[in-house]
Amino acid sequence: MAVVFTVLMVMAGIYALFKWPIPTLAVLGVLIVIGKSGENKNGGTAPTTAPPPAKPKEPSTPIKPQAQPTAAVRRCEGRDYEARLLRARTESFKIITMQGEAKAAADILSKASGNVYHVTMTSCECEDFKKGHSPCKHMIYFALHTGRFAQMERPIPRYGYSRTNREGKTVPIYWDYASQPTGVGYTNLYPYSVTGKLEGVSEKTGKQTSRKKTVTVNAISDTDAVAAAQELGLVPPFKVEIMDIVPSEGQYGYLHGAEIPYPYLANAADVGALLTRYEDENDHQCPRYLFNMATKYRVRVSHFQEPESVITCIWDGVPDERKPAMFCYAVYCQETGHPFGHAPIESDAPEFAGFVPTKKQLEYILHIPEFGWSKLNKRTTTYQSAWHYLVARNFF
Secondary structure, eight states: OHHHHHHHHHHHHHHHHHOOOHHHHHHHHHHHHHHHHTBOTTSSBOOOOOOOOOOOOOOSSOOOOOOOOOHHHHHHHTHHHHHHHHHHHHSOEEEEEEETTTTOEEEEEETTTOOEEEEESSOBSSHHHHTTOSSOHHHHHHHHTTTOGGGGOOOOOSTTOOSBOTTSOBOOOGGGTOOSOSBSBSBSSEEEEEEEEEEEEOTTTOOEEEEEEEEEEEESSHHHHHHHHHHTTEEEEEEEEEOOOOOOHHHHHHHHHHTOOOOTTOOHHHHHHHHHHHHHTOOOOOOHHHHHHHHHTTOOOBTTSOHHHHHHHHHHHSOGGGHHHHHHHHHHHHHHTOOTTOSSSOTTOHHHHTOOOOHHHHHHHHTOTTTTSSOOOTTSHHHHHHHHHHHHTTOO
């Protein structure tokens, strides 16, 4: 009834204004009634039967799965962290105060800006950290100088790397040789600067003297560095500082260009070892006994080095006065068929120290070219002299 009443009122208004004929008004009224009857009582359109859902069209060409990022792309994604790590290792900072025995926090001075930041392993007051760049260079510096270097290492993912680069050249994969840093790098020992006192007697006055002296030693810790300094004659008080030898920009550029994966905490010796392996296309594993031998003689080598290179470093690191004994030991290893550094008799056994070469033979020993990369020449008089010495003492 409400609908009919509304229609009649509309028709009366139209007739009064426009004087339309009665038949036309009747047709208009019927149309309005039909339209109103199509609405539901909530004011919406009456429900209708929904058409069946359309079948999705199949693509004309199959969709290819998204390719995984290449090793080179993943390396580029880590360049930002690499840059902050390099700044932490090369810029000048100083720990002003260390909080607690656990070294949970520290106030670190940035000497370049003069600002002091309160730093923990998870936070820093600097703007870089506030922008979401975690960890910042101050946090990395704090970790490296409190012995928590492993927490700052970001190993490159091991999937997706082939043994050859785009040039078809063999690429060394560092985790084949070592996967965890032993410090700020992957070497058996680290260089330390130790300052102490060197006591002696003045040649002019004959009086006791004591002067400050700084030496560089290879060691595994602060305590070991002090022991190495004492072996050189230094006495306390000592000031000990580890030396971080950062790879050069040229070395990093070579690594990137050759597509060689590398750990972020690598030092210059580590990168040099990887590049040497790349140039030599040498994938030989270095045995553990050679690293132990290098450590015994305080010779710093990288766990990424080739075995021949480690032997060369050991030879070069031994003092000249001990080289005749080391040469005699090498002759013993070659004659008995044992690898250098892995013979039944240790290299520092007193029996080898008894070998005394002539002046000419000593000159030959001190200038052996590329020791470790090839066998010793048996035809030399120096080799024959060492062999006769070993035979006389029943080594064979």
